[in-house]
Amino acid sequence: MTATSCGVSSLIGRAAQRGPEVLLALTLVCGLALVTAPGLLRAQSARLAPAEWARICRLALLTGWIGVEVALIGQAAPTVLRFFGASPLANACEKMVGGWVAGGPTVGWAAATIAVAMPVLAGVGAVRTRRTWGTVHLESTLGTHEEFEGFDLLVLSTEMFIAYSVTHEGQNQIVVSDGLLCTLDDPSRHLVLAHEAAHLRHGHHRFLMLATCIEHGFGGAWPVRASTGAMRSALERWADDEAAGVATPERRRLRTALIAVATLTGPDVVASLWGPTTIFERLVALDDAPACPSLIRRGVFYAPFVTVSLLGVAALGMWLGEMPRIIAMASCPI
Numbered sequence: 087m088t089a090t091s092c093g094v095s096s097l098i099g100r101a102a103q104r105g106p107e108v109l110l111a112l113t114l115v116c117g118l119a120l121v122t123a124p125g126l127l128r129a130q131s132a133r134l135a136p137a138e139w140a141r142i143c144r145l146a147l148l149t150g151w152i153g154v155e156v157a158l159i160g161q162a163a164p165t166v167l168r169f170f171g172a173s174p175l176a177n178a179c180e181k182m183v184g185g186w187v188a189g190g191p192t193v194g195w196a197a198a199t200i201a202v203a204m205p206v207l208a209g210v211g212a213v214r215t216r217r218t219w220g221t222v223h224l225e226s227t228l229g230t231h232e233e234f235e236g237f238d239l240l241v242l243s244t245e246m247f248i249a250y251s252v253t254h255e256g257q258n259q260i261v262v263s264d265g266l267l268c269t270l271d272d273p274s275r276h277l278v279l280a281h282e283a284a285h286l287r288h289g290h291h292r293f294l295m296l297a298t299c300i301e302h303g304f305g306g307a308w309p310v311r312a313s314t315g316a317m318r319s320a321l322e323r324w325a326d327d328e329a330a331g332v333a334t335p336e337r338r339r340l341r342t343a344l345i346a347v348a349t350l351t352g353p354d355v356v357a358s359l360w361g362p363t364t365i366f367e368r369l370v371a372l373d374d375a376p377a378c379p380s381l382i383r384r385g386v387f388y389a390p391f392v393t394v395s396l397l398g399v400a401a402l403g404m405w406l407g408e409m410p411r412i413i414a415m416a417s418c419p420i
């Protein structure tokens with residue numbers, strides 16, 4: 087950690103000597119690195135407990151997003167301030183402010199556009215997701231209602247294979263079809279329902295909402311979708327571990343149930359219910375006992391995240407440190 091801190095300090099020191107725009111660029115690069123890291127490390131993530139990995143993914147996506155957004159706002163600020171001309175900061179220190187931006191007004195306006203578009207698109211994603219949740223959260227008049235682990239369990243009478251959990255306006259619901267339940271024996275049925283209940287108990291809808299917002303915010307860019315996909319996969323494995331626990335027979339039973347349903351359902355239904363992009367990782371994970379990494383292994387895994395985060399925070403801190411100087415100049419007559 088000491089070597090990491092020294093390396094970060096040295097990098098930041100060199101960046102600070104080059105000027106504030108380099109610090110902003112460094113913040114941007116660190117933000118992008120954090121947003122893409124979960125996707126890049128997805129294969130190695132099997133060494134971590136899925137709950138821990140899901141939380142790392144969420145933190146990396148969130149802090150990466152903030153880093154990118156702050157860097158874009160910082161890049162755009164002088165151009166926008168100069169355009170409106172009403173800011174004493176921009177008027178008084180135009181020369182100084184102009185020095186912040188590499189690339190001039192073109193880059194400044196591009197940054198401003200992206201900085202505004204990202205939260206707007208994320209908001210669109212959030213609205214769409216909430217609408218979808220409202221659609222799939224079914225009315226109480228439909229199907230047969232039971233209770234499972236304290237949650238509303240709705241059984242639909244259909245041959246289709248349906249199994250999902252949803253939270254809408256604070257109301258949790260597990261929806262399954264009797265066509266699916268009839269395919270499974272009692273213990274397997276319980277495992278599938280326990281899997282859905284685990285999603286609700288741990289608030290996985292909040293992770294999914296974040297994933298959707300960030301995907302939309304970044305315009306569905308593939309590296310970002312790879313990272314959100316890694317988090318979604320972790321959520322599924324997390325729910326599997328909660329449902330099946332550490333006992334090998336239970337894990338095998340859930341594995342068999344997943345294979346049976348994935349084999350019997352058509353590709354479209356699998357895409358909506360069981361996630362063809364996550365099923366293979368789940369089957370592999372259920373083959374073994376839950377991951378229990380040593381402290382050293384966890385430290386090695388955390389190292390890139392910590393290093394990039396430190397670098398980004400330090401660069402941002404240094405850049406913000408320039409503010410008093412700029413504000414002081416704004417209050418001085420030119």
Ligand SMILES: [Zn+2]
Pocket residue numbers: 281282285322325
């Ligand atoms: Zn699931």
